[in-house]
Amino acid sequence: MLILALRSMRARWVTFVGSFVALALGVGLIAMTGLALAATFDAPERSPERFAAAPVVVRASETLRVATPVGDRTARLSDPRPVPGSLASALAGLGRTAEDRTFPVQLAGKSLTGHPWSIAAATPYRLTTGRAPRTADEIVVTAGGATVPRVGERVRVTAPGHIRVRTVVGTVADAGFETAVFFSDAEAARIHPGVDAVVVHAGADAVRELTGSVPGMSVLTGDDRRRADPDPDRDSEALTAVNAMLGTAAGITGFVSVFVVASTFSFAVAQRRREFGLLRTAGATPGQVRRMVVAEACVIGVLAAAAGCLLGEAAAPRLAAWLVDEGLAPAWFAIGDANWPLHTAFWTGLGVPLAGVVASSYRAGRIRPVEALRESAVDSRPMPPSRLLLGAAVLLTGLGLLFWSLLTDPGDVLKRKTYILQPLWLIVGFALLAPLFLRPLTRLLTWLPARLPGATGLLARQNASTSIRRTAAVAAPVLVTVALAASLLGTVATINEAKATETAQQTRADYVAGGDGPLDPRFVQRVRGIPEAISSASRSTSVTVLEEGTALIRSDARAVDPAALAATADLPLAAGRIGDLDDNSIVVNEEWATRTVGHRVSVWLGDGRKVSLRIAAVLRVGTGNNGVYVTPKNAAGAAVDRVDIKLRDGEDRSAVGALLGQTGRATGTPVLTKDAWMAAHHPGTSGNTRAGLLLILGIALLYTGIALANTLVMATSDRIRDLAVLRLTGATKAQAVGLVAAEALMVVAVGAVLGGAVAGLNLLGVKGALELLSVSSPVVVPWAGLGAVVAASAALATVSAVLPALAAMRTRPVETAGARE
Numbered sequence: 001m002l003i004l005a006l007r008s009m010r011a012r013w014v015t016f017v018g019s020f021v022a023l024a025l026g027v028g029l030i031a032m033t034g035l036a037l038a039a040t041f042d043a044p045e046r047s048p049e050r051f052a053a054a055p056v057v058v059r060a061s062e063t064l065r066v067a068t069p070v071g072d073r074t075a076r077l078s079d080p081r082p083v084p085g086s087l088a089s090a091l092a093g094l095g096r097t098a099e100d101r102t103f104p105v106q107l108a109g110k111s112l113t114g115h116p117w118s119i120a121a122a123t124p125y126r127l128t129t130g131r132a133p134r135t136a137d138e139i140v141v142t143a144g145g146a147t148v149p150r151v152g153e154r155v156r157v158t159a160p161g162h163i164r165v166r167t168v169v170g171t172v173a174d175a176g177f178e179t180a181v182f183f184s185d186a187e188a189a190r191i192h193p194g195v196d197a198v199v200v201h202a203g204a205d206a207v208r209e210l211t212g213s214v215p216g217m218s219v220l221t222g223d224d225r226r227r228a229d230p231d232p233d234r235d236s237e238a239l240t241a242v243n244a245m246l247g248t249a250a251g252i253t254g255f256v257s258v259f260v261v262a263s264t265f266s267f268a269v270a271q272r273r274r275e276f277g278l279l280r281t282a283g284a285t286p287g288q289v290r291r292m293v294v295a296e297a298c299v300i301g302v303l304a305a306a307a308g309c310l311l312g313e314a315a316a317p318r319l320a321a322w323l324v325d326e327g328l329a330p331a332w333f334a335i336g337d338a339n340w341p342l343h344t345a346f347w348t349g350l351g352v353p354l355a356g357v358v359a360s361s362y363r364a365g366r367i368r369p370v371e372a373l374r375e376s377a378v379d380s381r382p383m384p385p386s387r388l389l390l391g392a393a394v395l396l397t398g399l400g401l402l403f404w405s406l407l408t409d410p411g412d413v414l415k416r417k418t419y420i421l422q423p424l425w426l427i428v429g430f431a432l433l434a435p436l437f438l439r440p441l442t443r444l445l446t447w448l449p450a451r452l453p454g455a456t457g458l459l460a461r462q463n464a465s466t467s468i469r470r471t472a473a474v475a476a477p478v479l480v481t482v483a484l485a486a487s488l489l490g491t492v493a494t495i496n497e498a499k500a501t502e503t504a505q506q507t508r509a510d511y512v513a514g515g516d517g518p519l520d521p522r523f524v525q526r527v528r529g530i531p532e533a534i535s536s537a538s539r540s541t542s543v544t545v546l547e548e549g550t551a552l553i554r555s556d557a558r559a560v561d562p563a564a565l566a567a568t569a570d571l572p573l574a575a576g577r578i579g580d581l582d583d584n585s586i587v588v589n590e591e592w593a594t595r596t597v598g599h600r601v602s603v604w605l606g607d608g609r610k611v612s613l614r615i616a617a618v619l620r621v622g623t624g625n626n627g628v629y630v631t632p633k634n635a636a637g638a639a640v641d642r643v644d645i646k647l648r649d650g651e652d653r654s655a656v657g658a659l660l661g662q663t664g665r666a667t668g669t670p671v672l673t674k675d676a677w678m679a680a681h682h683p684g685t686s687g688n689t690r691a692g693l694l695l696i697l698g699i700a701l702l703y704t705g706i707a708l709a710n711t712l713v714m715a716t717s718d719r720i721r722d723l724a725v726l727r728l729t730g731a732t733k734a735q736a737v738g739l740v741a742a743e744a745l746m747v748v749a750v751g752a753v754l755g756g757a758v759a760g761l762n763l764l765g766v767k768g769a770l771e772l773l774s775v776s777s778p779v780v781v782p783w784a785g786l787g788a789v790v791a792a793s794a795a796l797a798t799v800s801a802v803l804p805a806l807a808a809m810r811t812r813p814v815e816t817a818g819a820r821e
Helices: 002-011 013-041 085-092 117-122 185-191 204-211 222-228 234-271 273-281 286-325 340-365 369-374 385-408 416-432 434-445 456-466 468-506 521-528 562-568 653-667 674-680 687-717 720-728 733-772 783-808 813-818
Strands: 056-060 063-068 071-076 097-100 103-107 110-116 127-130 138-142 154-159 162-172 180-183 197-200 217-220 511-514 533-547 551-559 573-576 585-589 600-604 610-619 628-630 640-647 671-673
Touching: 013 234, 013 286, 013 340, 013 687, 056 204, 056 222, 063 533, 063 551, 071 551, 085 097, 085 197, 085 204, 097 110, 097 117, 110 117, 110 185, 117 180, 117 185, 180 185, 204 217, 217 222, 234 340, 234 416, 234 468, 234 687, 273 286, 286 340, 385 416, 385 733, 416 434, 416 468, 416 733, 434 468, 434 733, 456 733, 468 674, 468 687, 468 733, 468 783, 511 653, 511 674, 521 533, 521 640, 521 653, 533 562, 533 628, 562 640, 585 600, 640 653, 653 671, 671 674, 687 783, 720 733, 733 783
Parallel strands: 110 180, 138 162, 551 628, 585 610
Antiparallel strands: 056 197, 056 217, 063 071, 097 197, 103 110, 103 154, 127 162, 138 180, 154 162, 511 640, 511 671, 533 551, 533 600, 533 640, 573 610, 585 628, 600 610
C-alpha cells in the first residue's frame, strides 16, 4: 500500500501541499520555541556588577527566610533595613571601608541613580574626563548619549528633598546596568542619610564575626556579591516570563497544527470517496484503504517534520534576538546547543498527522464500493453519532469548567493561564458540532443576498449549504482565529478596563501626585499645610504571611493614615471599618486564610520584622488590586510615593489647583487631576503579555492562511467540471469567478460568526466573574483587531478561491465538461 500511497500523492499533490506546509511550519515553530525554551533552562552564571571590584560587601538581607516543616521558604523584602551606623563604624576598624548610598536622581528629564563618589571604585567606575566631586554642588555623570552634560556645564539636579543647580566636573564610562550620578560623600550623606551597603577591605571571616551580632545583615563575597546588584533577580524573572510565553505559544502551535491537519485530511478523504470506492471495487479491503491513508500521513509527517526542524533551527537565533530587542529577555540571552527540542519537534510532527488522520482513515475504510460510486455531490449524510457525542462532551466540559470557576473562584477566570486555555475547549466543541449549525446559519446569513437580482447570491447559498464538508473545512480555521483573537484581546481589554473602573470608583481625591517613585518630602510637607484640602500620603510596602504552615505568601501593601485614607478613598469593604486601623492592626482582603475581623495574624513587614496584628477590616478581592493596608509605623524605610488630595467642601477648586501646581513645580512633583492621573496610569497590558498574545494570534492567523489556501485550492480544483457546466449554461467568466468569490466570503462569514459565538461565551464568563467580584465594568470588544482578522481571512479566502478558478477556466468549457474523471 505504500507504493499506491506514493502514486496517489503524486497524482493529488495539490491536496497534500497545504498539509505539508502547515505541518512543516508547525514543527518549525515548535522547534524554534523549544530551542528558546532550552536556552532559558541553561542560563549562564552571572558575575557581580555593582560591586565587582569589592572584596567584601556588608548589607541588610533582602530575603526573608522562614523555616517550615517542609524546608525553608523565602520571600523578597520590599524595604530592607539600612546598615546601622554603629556597625559601619565598627567595620571601619577592620580596614578601609566605603559606604554606599543609593537614591533616585532626576537630571535632564531622565531618571538616574545617585551614589557617593567613594563607592565608584567598587564597580569599578573610572573617570574618562575631569575629576572627582569635592564640594556639595559638584557631580560626576555617566558618559554616553547626545544629551549628557559636558564637563563644566551647570545642570539642574533633583534628588529626594533637594533641587539644586550643580556643576559637572567629570564623567565616567557607562557600566551597562545603571546610569549613575556621583556626588561628594558628604553631600550624598545629606541627601540620603541611611547606609545601604558597606564595602570592607578586610578578611571575610573577621567581617562575619563582627556582623554576627547584628540581626538581618548579610556578608557577601565572591559570586554572592551579585545579590547586591540593582534588581538581582531581573534575569531570572525575565527568563521565567519568557519560559511561560514560549511554552504557551508551543502549546497553541500544537493545538492549531492538529486542528488544521485533521480538518485537511478529513476534507481530503471526503473528496476521495469515489477513489476509495474504486479501490474497494478492485478488491482492496477496508484495512488496506486505512493503511494507505495512514501511509500518506506518515510520508507527509516525515518530510514535513524534517523540513520543520531545519526551519526551526534556522529561526531560533532570530527569535532570541527579537526577545532581547523587545526587552523581554536579558541582553546575553542566546540559543544554546541543546538538541532535545529538535527531537521533540520531529516526533511531534510525525505524530500530529497520524493522530489527525485516525478518524479519516476509519471513515475511508468504511466506504462501500457501490455506495461511493453512486453518491451525489450533495452532502446528505447526517453527522456521525460519535462526532455528535464527542463534540457535545467537549463543549459541555468547557462550559462546565467555566461555571465551576465562577462558582468556586471567580478570580481564577481573570488569570492569564485560564483565559488563554479556556477558549480551546469551546473552539474544539464548536468545530466538532459545526455541521449542525452550518446549514441553518448559512441560510440565515445569505437570506438577503439570495433575494438580490441575479443568480449569484442564490447559487452561492445553495452551494455552501449543500456542500457541508467543504463549508466546514473552510470555516474551521476562521473559527479558530476569530475565537482566539476576540477572546484573548477582548478578555485582556475587559480586565484592564475593569481595573481602571475599580481604581476610579475607589479614588475620591480631586488631585493625585506620584505613582512613579518616591516623592520629594518637601512637597508632602507643604501639601499637608494647605488648609483648604485633605491630603493622604501613602507608601508602597509589603507584608508576608505563612499560610497553612508551609506557604510563604507576599502581598503588596500601602502604609496610610487611616483618617486621611477614609476621607480620600472609598474602599470595597466586606467587613470592619477603615477607621479602626492603627499601629497594632492591619486591613486584609478576602484572599487571606485568616480574614475575620478582630482575629490576630502574624506577618513579616517589608523590613523583615515579625509582628502580630489585629485584623481591623477586610476588603473584597475585586480584580486583584485590593491589597493590604498598614500604618506608616509598620512600613519603616518606605518613602512616600503617592499623595491623594481632596478639596474640603465649599473651597475654590481653581485656587487650590493653582496652589498645588505651584507647590509641585517648586519641588519637581507633577500634580494631576484625578481624571488626568487615571489616564496616565490606566492599567495596560505588560510587555510579556502583549508579546505572548501577538505570538499566539500570529500563529493562528498564519495557520488560517495556510488552511484556507489549501482547502479552497483543493475544493476549487475539484469543481472544475462544475464551473465548466456553469459557463456552458450561459454564465460569463466574470460571473463564474464572482460566484466562487461569493462562496468563499460567505463561508468566512459563517466561520467568523461561530468564532464570535465562542468569544461571546468567554467574555460573558469574564463579565460574570467581575460581577461576582463586585466590579461593575462593561465588556470591551476588540472591534479593530477583530475586523482586521476577519478582513485578512476574507482576503486570503477570496484569493485562494479565485486564482485556481481562473487557472481552471483557461481551458475551453466544452473540453473540461467532457473530460473524464
